[in-house]
Amino acid sequence: MSKAFVSSGRSSLISIAVACAFCILLGRLFYLHVWHSDELLKYVEGNRKMVNVVEARRGNIVDTRGNLLATTRTSYNIGVDPQAFREQDYAKLPELARILGKPFEELEAKVNRKTRKVSEDSPEVRLIRWAVLVKDANETVHDAVKALGLRAVYGNQSHSRAYPAGQLAAHVLGYVNKEETPVTGIERFFDYYLRGQDGWRETERDGKRHELAQFREREVEPSDGLSVELSIDQMVQHIVEAEIARMAQEYSPKGISIIVSQPATGAVLAMANYPSYDPNEFYNTAKFPIANQRNRALTDVFEPGSTFKIVPAAAALNEGLVHPSDMFKTGVSRVSYKGRTLSLPSDHHIYDELSVHDIVVKSSNRGAAHLGLMLGEQRLYEYAADFGFGETTGADLGGEVSGTLHAPRNWDGLTITRMPMGHAISATPMQVHVAMSVIANDGVLMEPMLAKRIFDGSGRDVIRFKPKAKRRVISAEVANIVASMLADAVGEEGTARRAAIDNYAVAGKTGTTQKIVNGRYSNQHHVGSFSGFFPAENPALVITVVVDEPQMTGIGYGGVVAAPAFRNIAEASIAYLGIRPARSDASFVNLQPSIYDRSSRISN
């Protein structure tokens, strides 16, 4: 056996070289693990570790019967990676086009376009790794695309707010914009409860950036947002909006506001305005101008006109200054007051004298002025304030304005005779509604209630809102007397005959005011309104209708444009809510065929 000869010199050299190599290796290890360890560790951990934010889901908004009005939707932006699109996938392209509802040629072009120029002038090109095919696709479309088994076609999740009812109750709900900022309505007012709290997860990932679940270190679960249950009833809201649509078609008004509520609790069953918008398309300002987003029931003020006459009438009765049968000389146009001679406002019909009862029933401006003069500035002002004028009603929506009710020191000489007829004061439709609710609720002013409760994912109450009585304005006895006067105003002799419903005692007051245009009362621009309740003996609903500038032949009186809307809504609500007439011998079905019966008009 021969042995290889290795000279001692060479072997020493090799040994030294190997030793040096080890030294370099050790040195490099020392450099990496000790010298630069802090920096490198950070770099490595940055690549390996990740913190995933787990988004909390925004809570739902439901109506009083649990119908979904606002929810959070997962949608998909479906796209294609042209680099990963294989030859055999082309056979599935027609089916993909059918599912996505896109022309085949369009999809084919996107799939075939593999590169794009960095800029117009530059010759440099880049590979296209993602070309959007369709945006905001729903689960059904996404599942169908997934079922095709195309690896190159996939969807990226995104969350958006959805309003399944479309335009229904848009002004109440408000909306959340693309930046997930609540802009108006309940969405904004209850954002604190609705938005929830995001969670997070500290974990590690592999080279393909996939999570290594076994290395999850810390995890904080997201806390989903709470849900809000409104007092709004989807069906009543629909009845109101259908009526608004009818009125908009018939009168082409500038605006309409309608509020329906229960007087005993202040719970608002419906609140709608015209023009409106679809919160699903809030960004489409060409279709829905920004002005449509205004909740006119809370933000727009008008002179309440004759609907305000309930204030001086109730105040004078409550103060014991008059009796319903006391007579006033309404044929006289001037009176002496505190040493001055004041001219009284005129009436449409001249009445020589009217009782307090008839002042309300006939809606006499002059009679109301007499009542105002009896009360005096301070008491009239105080009662108007007590009825809720000049202050926000406290509706849970934000953006509400307080209207105008000047203190007596700022009144001019005519205000004492003009305010009792609803001039020299401005109010929102909601304020007029709340004032009428005082009469319907035995003299107690309730705060409008839009949210009934806030509940968690299991349906358990977190907060339950209770009806809130703000103050007693007039005695129950006076409220009943005024209610009976208002019931007669809806009778044959009154101004609101068109609001009458068979077998039901309806109480209410019409209002027609001229708008101020260029600093003067205009003969062409009117606001017609009606605010009332029924059954008069035991009120179940208060309904207020305000129509701004109805376009029609003649003046758009409240009794002509608003009172019929009240009746239509009341009749439909009677059938839907099962409101019984106060008289036990009366039938609640002896109504005209509802205008909401579409059986004779639509068939499908």
Next chain:
Amino acid sequence: MLNLSSKARKHVAVLILAMVVVTVGSAFAIVWMQQQISRTAQSSKQFESQLADTTRKLRFLDERIAGYHQPIVLQGKIAGILRPSVEDQVVFVRERQLATGRSYAVAQPYEVSMDLALLDLNASRQ
């Protein structure tokens, strides 16, 4: 050199073998445990994602149901089928207040309309 008896040598050998077995066994056990942890974590993650998928689909269904329950949609569905009730189709009942505070509706036979039983949906409404 340490002179050990064969018995002692055997004990040492057994001890070394046992140590090797324990070490190798523990090493494999650790690897096996890591694998199990990894598998469990993966399957948990899968369940998590399935749960999220199901919840998402349920919510999508909720939204669709809400869409179908819109008054305007429901009215469209029943158009031509339902008609407003007429007086004769309604059963009148009387309320009786009892000492217990409960109220009962008592229907009198003569107050029930015969039309209710003989209702013909195809008949034209007056």
